[in-house]
Amino acid sequence: MEARRPGAAVRGNTVVTDTPAVRTHTEVAVGVLIRESDGALLITSRPVGKPRAGWWEFPGGKLEAGETVEQALRRELQEELGITITNCIPWKVTEHDYSHALVRLHWCKVTQWDGVFEMREGQQMAWQQLPLTVRPVLEGSYPVLAWLSAERGLPFDGALYAQDAAAAEK
Numbered sequence: 001m002e003a004r005r006p007g008a009a010v011r012g013n014t015v016v017t018d019t020p021a022v023r024t025h026t027e028v029a030v031g032v033l034i035r036e037s038d039g040a041l042l043i044t045s046r047p048v049g050k051p052r053a054g055w056w057e058f059p060g061g062k063l064e065a066g067e068t069v070e071q072a073l074r075r076e077l078q079e080e081l082g083i084t085i086t087n088c089i090p091w092k093v094t095e096h097d098y099s100h101a102l103v104r105l106h107w108c109k110v111t112q113w114d115g116v117f118e119m120r121e122g123q124q125m126a127w128q129q130l131p132l133t134v135r136p137v138l139e140g141s142y143p144v145l146a147w148l149s150a151e152r153g154l155p156f157d158g159a160l161y162a163q164d165a166a167a168a169e170k
C-alpha cells in the first residue's frame, strides 16, 4: 500500500502535497553610495510595477546568471541611475524573507562613480543623512541602517522607518 504524507492527494500519476516547497534565495546586489563631500547616502524609491512600489531602498537589483555582485551592481546602477561605479567595496551580506521573495542582499559601499544621475525608471532619489527622513523604507535594509548609524555614533530606531507603511503599496 502506498505511504502518503498527511495532506497529500493523488491526481492521476501526480502526488500533490500541501508541504511548502523549499524557498531558494534571490541574490541581490545593493549599493550604499556615499557622497564624498558630506557623507550623505543615496536612497531611491521603488518604481511602479515592482513589489513595494514607492518604498525607499538603496539602489541595486538581482544578480543575473553568471554575474558577480560587482558586475550586477555596475549593470543595475547603469540601467536604473545612468551612472558607472568605479569602485565597489564588499561590506555585509544579509537575508530577509518577504512574502514575494526570500532575498540575500550583498551590500557594497561605493564612493566613486562617473556620469550624471538620471532616474531611468521614473523613481525618485534623495541624498540623505541619518536618520533618513524618507518613509517607508524596506525592512530588509534596516540592519544596514543600524550598522551605518553605529559607524556614525548615532542611535537607530527601526520603528521610524516603518511609518507610513500601512498607506504604501505592499
Ligand SMILES: Nc1nc2c([nH]c(=O)n2[C@H]2C[C@H](O)[C@@H](COP(=O)(O)OP(=O)(O)OP(=O)(O)O)O2)c(=O)[nH]1
Binding pocket: 028, 029, 030, 050, 056, 057, 058, 059, 060, 061, 062, 063, 096, 098, 101, 103, 105, 138, 139, 140, 141
Ligand atoms: N535594491 C534593493 N533591494 C532591496 C533592498 N532591501 C531589500 O530588502 N531589498 C529587496 C527588495 C526586493 O525583494 C529585492 C530586490 O529586487 P528587485 O525586484 O528590486 O530587483 P531588480 O531591480 O533586479 O528587479 P526586476 O525588475 O529584475 O524584477 O531585494 C535595498 O535596500 N535595495
